[in-house]
Amino acid sequence: MDKLKLHTPDFVEANAAKLAELFPNCVTESRAEDGSIKRAIDFDLLRQELSGDLVEGVQERYRLDWPGKRESLALANAPITKTLRPCKEESVDFETTRNLYIEGDNLDALKLLQETYLNQVKMIYIDPPYNTGNDFIYDDNFSMSREDYEDEAGERDEEGNAMFDEEKWKQNSSASGRFHSEWVSMMYPRLKLARNLLQEDGVILVSIDDGEVANLIKIGNEVFGEQNFVGNFVWEGGRKNDAKLVSNSHDFICCWVKSRDLLTERNVRWRERKAGLDDIYKQESLIRKRNGKDFEKCRADLNEWFRSLPKDHGALQHKHFSYFDQRGLYAPADLRSPNPRPNLVYDWKGYKPHKNGWAYAKERMARMDAEDRLHYPASSDGRIALKSYLHEHETWAPSSVFYQDRRASSKRLSRLLGKGVFPFSKDENVIKRFIKSCAAEDSLVVDFFSGSGTTAHSVIQLNAEDGGNRRYIAVQLPEPCEEKSEAFKAGYSTISDIGKDRIRKAGSQIREGLQASLDGELKDTERHQEITRRIQDLDIGFRVLKIDSSNMADVYYQPDEVTQDGLDFQVDNLKDGREPEDLLFQVLLDWGVDLGLPITEEVIEGRRVFFVADNALAACFDTGLTEDFCKTLAKREPLRAVFRDAGYASDSTKINIEQIFKALSPHTELKTL
Incomplete structure (x- = not known):
């Protein structure tokens, strides 16, 4: 029910609204006397709109400006005296893991990590809060008013007086409405600090929607340099049911590199990899001429050739494509179903299915078998696989537009954590494809808007698939879950609790999957040894570190007092x-x-x-x-x-x-x- 206004009309606001309808380009934002952001009219620009002659005014120059820019720059540079306190009871494999889960404000976390990880991070992926104009901290699915947050976070004293860090709220919300300045001021210092962490050939990817994509590109170009903007990927994830005018079925992922010159060098490495691929095809042709249709002898000769190559040869990146048939070189790909479905659980030519069944129904399996697309193991104890041909994997530069059904990832997360616990998580397979493209097998990946822990999940999954030793640092504010939310009902108090539990469960699930694939391989084979090594090396742990005040007494930092x-x-x-x-x-x-x-x-x-x-x-x-x-x-x-x-x-x-x-x-x- 609407409240009575109890005051006369605000004619200034009404007139400004009329001008905004006529001249939307003259609408801007400014800072009010109380320090808040308000809508305003650019009168110099309005004068020019109403004049046929050139109106004199402030000398123009190309720059990005908004109310609060200087404050956000000062905020990025201001030192803090906080520290990280370990929490063993919430960690997994605390003593041995190399992964970090930092709980606290990500601006503080980025400052604390500056010295240790300066120029050490290969890839940063973040999914910051979208500017919806609602009161929120990070995720608008866990919305709450400022007063509710103060009460739940213990930010009021015994008499009910606010003890709230106003600056901290401003950094993490758009509580004053859909003002772009508030959102940009939140993002700007974090991007500046994030840039310091990147290696010279490091990459940062930022998910965003239509509301702030233009401003994100502007501030990103200012922080990283316009010449280092790689592109704007469009992820089409399926129709959204809450559309009013247009059903936006996509999100954007904006990408920058720290140094475009080094990216060019990477393209050179891609060409070297392509040259390695060409070498494989030449060798395949020679081996076929020598051995004909004796494919086992062909494979033995190819593996012998692989072993003779220097370690930095581009062809070695494709050495798993070592099987031959009439179509060419292929690698056996997994035929397990990711989802338990009764129609996929059936025996096939004497071979037992995986626990969830085959990836395809019996009719499609029959077609693939007739087309010679199935790889049968030498023993009935092995697993049937799908033939994945080398010539089907020759795409070098990723496409700027791709499709990945977002509903599938929501279903997978629901099975892992419970239905509705985190309904709009990013797809771990989407993030995994970017990590695979950008981060080598020993890289450090950072996500300082970690949310449900999707990036950490993606790192673990990719390491299990290719035997890599990538590490991650995940940062998440312990935002309270609303009491009415499914997350709270499921026993999660904060978003960071959800993230930690997801990583625990995902890690266990991925390791179990590796173990299941090992059970289907013959012992003492190269494949069996490789999977065994991956199981032993897979790091599914993480150290929980919580941001807190310094361990030093205050007088240590303030001797004059x-x-x-x-x-x-x-x-x-x-x-x-x-x-x-x-x-x-x-x-x-x-x-x-x-x-x-x-x-x-x-x-x-x-x-x-x-x-x-x-x-x-x-x-x-x-x-x-x-x-x-x-x-x-x-x-x-x-x-x-x-x-x-x-x-x-x-x-x-x-x-x-x-x-x-x-x-x-x-x-x-x-x-x-």
Whole structure:
């Protein structure tokens, strides 16, 4: 029910609306006296519209400007004193995994990662919030008012007064309506910080809809350079049922590279790969002439040729296409059904189907069999496969338009997490195709609008398929789920809870799938050994790190505010309740050490010592450290060592420690916390 206005008409607003109808190009946005963004009229432009002569005004120049641009630039450059605190109980394989799941504001996360991962990331994919004009934090399917968020997030004191970070809300919402300035101000500092993380040949892809695609391209071109804009991919995912005028069946994925010159070099590598493909065809022709229709001998000769090639030869990227038939070279492709359907579960010529059945119904299997498109194993214990021919995989540059039914991914996620838990997640297969094109097998992939964890899912899936060792860093704000949502009913309190659970379940499902495919292979074959290696190497774990205030007491950062009562902080400059693991990760951040390196713990002379990547870093935050302990640790010759400033048993130990390490491990870099 609408409320009464209880005031006279706002004629200024009404007149502005009339002008907007006549001259939409004169509508702009400006900042009001209270700091909010409001719609405005560009009077200089309006004067020109109403004049037949050139109207004098401010000197024109080509630039992108909006209310709040300077503030967003300052926000990107402003330092913070926060840290990352590990959460083992929510992690998977904490000690050994190299994947990271960071929970907190992604602007803070990007700042915390700057030193450690500067120029280290090969690919960034993000799906930021679309500017719908509603109150939201990231995902408009979990909408809430500002007041509701304050209450749920504990942002009010006992008397009900707001304790809300206004700047943080502004960064993550379009609460004042569909103002472009608010959305652009949210995105701009994040893109600037993201650019620093990319390798020189790194790629960033951003999903967006019609509402802000034009502004995204403008700010992206300013941050990355117009010459580094690769293109705007159009993903057609099927009709949407909520259309009012036009059924928009697509989303955009805008792509930039950090250096276009290096992308050109990559095109050269693509040409080298194409040359390798040509070499395979030449070799195939020679082998066929020599062996005729003895396809097993043809295959043996081709594999022998592959083994003779140097490791950097382009042909080796296609060595799995090692089977011959009348049509040419092919590789056996999986014939499993991804979905359990009764009509797909049937015996075929004595071969048992996978658990979910075959990929095709019996009639289509019969047609493919008649066309010689099925690969039969040497033993009945093996699995039938589909022949995937080399000449069918020769596309080098990806098309700017592609179709992928978005409903299929929603169904897969519903089976994984429950119906309606996260209804509009991105398709992991779509993201996987971009990762496969952009990120080599040992690359680092980042998603700082992680949502339901689709990018992490895609990385794990692709590693399982090609044996890669890609890593991911996922960042997600712990947005509360509405109590009426299916997610909340399913037991999820926040969006980050959904993301973590999805990654856990997806990882287990993918590993089980690999194990199932291994069961269908003959032992001691190359294929069996390859799948075994993939199962052993597949990293389905992740370290949960939560953004929090620094472990250091406030007086440590504000010495000019020290009082007599605060001098006790000088004895121990750490906050209460902080664990040794918390201190370790703050040290890793400050020292710029990879947060995904393996961590082990040992007890030396009765003291807990953390070793990162074997001997890259040794850290002990216990108190009462003696010279004997220091000597024992120094004999391990760590590359770096760190201790608490108040951790030494005596002043003499604190004084002598440098001499101890200088004598026993002169290359060790020492620091105190």
